[in-house]
Amino acid sequence: MSATRRFDPILLLAAPAVAYLTVVYGLPLLFLLGRSLLGAGGFSAFAGFFADPFSWTVLGNTVRSAALVTLVCLVIGYPTALVLARASGFVQAAILVAIILPLSVGVVVKAFAWQIVLRRDGVVSQIFTGLGIWDEPQRLLFTETGLVIGAANIFVPFMILPIYSVLKLVDPRLGEAAATLGASPVYRFFKVAIPLSLPGIITGIAFVFSMAASMYVIPSLVIGDRFQTLATLTGRSFLFMRNEQLGSTTAVVLLALTIGIVVASSRLSRRLGGAA
Amino acid sequence: MDVLSARPTRRSLLSGAVGAVTLIAAPSILRAQTKELVVGGAAGHKPWVEQVVVPAFEKKYNCKVLFEGTRSLVNLEKMQKNKGKQYMSVVQMDDPVMILAVKEDLLDPLTPGKAPNLSQLVPGSTHMEGMWANYLQPWLGVAYSKGAMKTPPSSWADLFDxxxxxxxxxxxxxxxEGLPVLFAAGMLTGGTLEAIQKDTDAGFxxxxxxxxxxxxxxxxxxxxYNLLEQGEAYMIGPAMSSYALERKAAGAPIDLVAPKEGVFAMPSGIAVIKGAPQAELAFAYVNELLGAELQEKLAGPTFSLATNKAVPRPAGLGADVTIHQIDWANVAAQRNDWIKRWDREMAI
Known part of the structure; x- marks a missing residue:
């Protein structure tokens, strides 16, 4: 932050965005928090929520699936970001289009497409049985593995782009310098490339994790009613059980979870950024 | 739900165009001249309401009917927000939502005096002392893939094979439409329909x-249905006649059977809103939908059971098949507890 405490008029440029978000996001959020606390006995809604073992299953489902989606996105996304940062001209433009264009296809359409791909007679099953990895056709649809594969496909651009934006600023000569000093490719990757791109990785993780933890449409279509997450439970509480207190409670728990991840990752990236 | 073809007739186009011009020119004149009745209902009902019901009713009663198609819960919300100054007169909603409307004191009870066709309905078609009536009932059986199954299912027990x-x-x-799965499972363990609805433990x-x-x-x-038609799934149960038979009619390789233990009737309720504008017209509208003439025209294209005694059963549902009526007040009282148990016990 700046050393002087004098008011900077530039800050006024943020006023429209701040006003907009206060009205359409901040206030409703306050109402939501109010709803979860009011009603029968203040914090008892939260106490009741955490006393129920099923809530922990739901919380576990949410965190585990989001963490796996984030991991898959990182493993697939990092090398892609690396290639993207090194490429130039037509190749770079082509890769960027390939990453960004699918974002214009609706989530519902993608989820339906995955439904076809993950079926017993779907492409994945055919490839694995063809290669002899599976003895007989298997179904990935309506399994947690299927959910992770499908969701990772939808969220991977949000991992690639932040990492790419950091990597493209890294001087490629740093790697060459390390090589001249005798560092092996593996050593260079883990000791030079990864630390330099950490802020991007952390931003990507924060993006993908918070989106994967709160996804609603993808689990409803790819895994269905038998796998409840905080987001699907919130929807069900409001829309079908008309239990606004339970809905607000699960929504606040989900919010706390994602805010926790975002705050922790920005702290982490600031510390690492300062060290780099 | 494209029950009837949505092609606009020349008449509807003309009247629509004339109406639009008049509205722009002098909105107050239009309102002053004809009585207007606003009916709230499901978006899926729009085709048959606007093509069959509305033209017949407008002609007979010399009025204008506006149909607002949305979801049952949205209709409920509209009625709650406008309590004391309602603009809708009639509402067509699922029975579970009707119960909520009764609890909020939003409905005006139907009486044979105001809607004479009420006395022509099969037993079990009116609810909570005439607060609402069922006009059509889609039925719930077992849908199956004709490609995957050589012999059609004949019992709810086949799902468990x-x-x-x-x-x-x-x-x-x-x-x-999911609630009866609990009752079908309960029936397989023995016990009367009444008992297994009250105590669902055996069903679970x-x-x-x-x-x-x-x-x-x-x-x-x-x-x-996508999964059923492509053969990934073999059976869906309970399956709604209004959906499954419509898909079959569209050429999908599936069919719907009535299991030997009987089928369940789905609720399609109609009611007059308390404090409705044009109340007389509102009761007349309900009366028409409960009448044999309109029900006979609608039962076929909506693949539903008529509730008027004079209308015969639809093809595909033999005279010997039992049609179970569900106790929706009991459902409303217990549903949230059932969903809680369901989430815990049916999870992957």
């Missing part, structure tokens, strides 16, 4: 044995 591992789809309890225990057979539990009906 171990040879259909991973091939069965059932609706979620959050969907209205039986359903737990269905888990290995489950491909999925759907909340989105089109997705489930």
């Amino acid at each position: 171990a040879k259909y591992k991973g091939r069965i789809i059932i609706p979620s309890l959050q969907n209205t 225990k039986k359903l737990a044995s269905l888990k290995p057979n489950l491909l999925t539990i759907y909340t989105q009906q089109p997705q489930a």
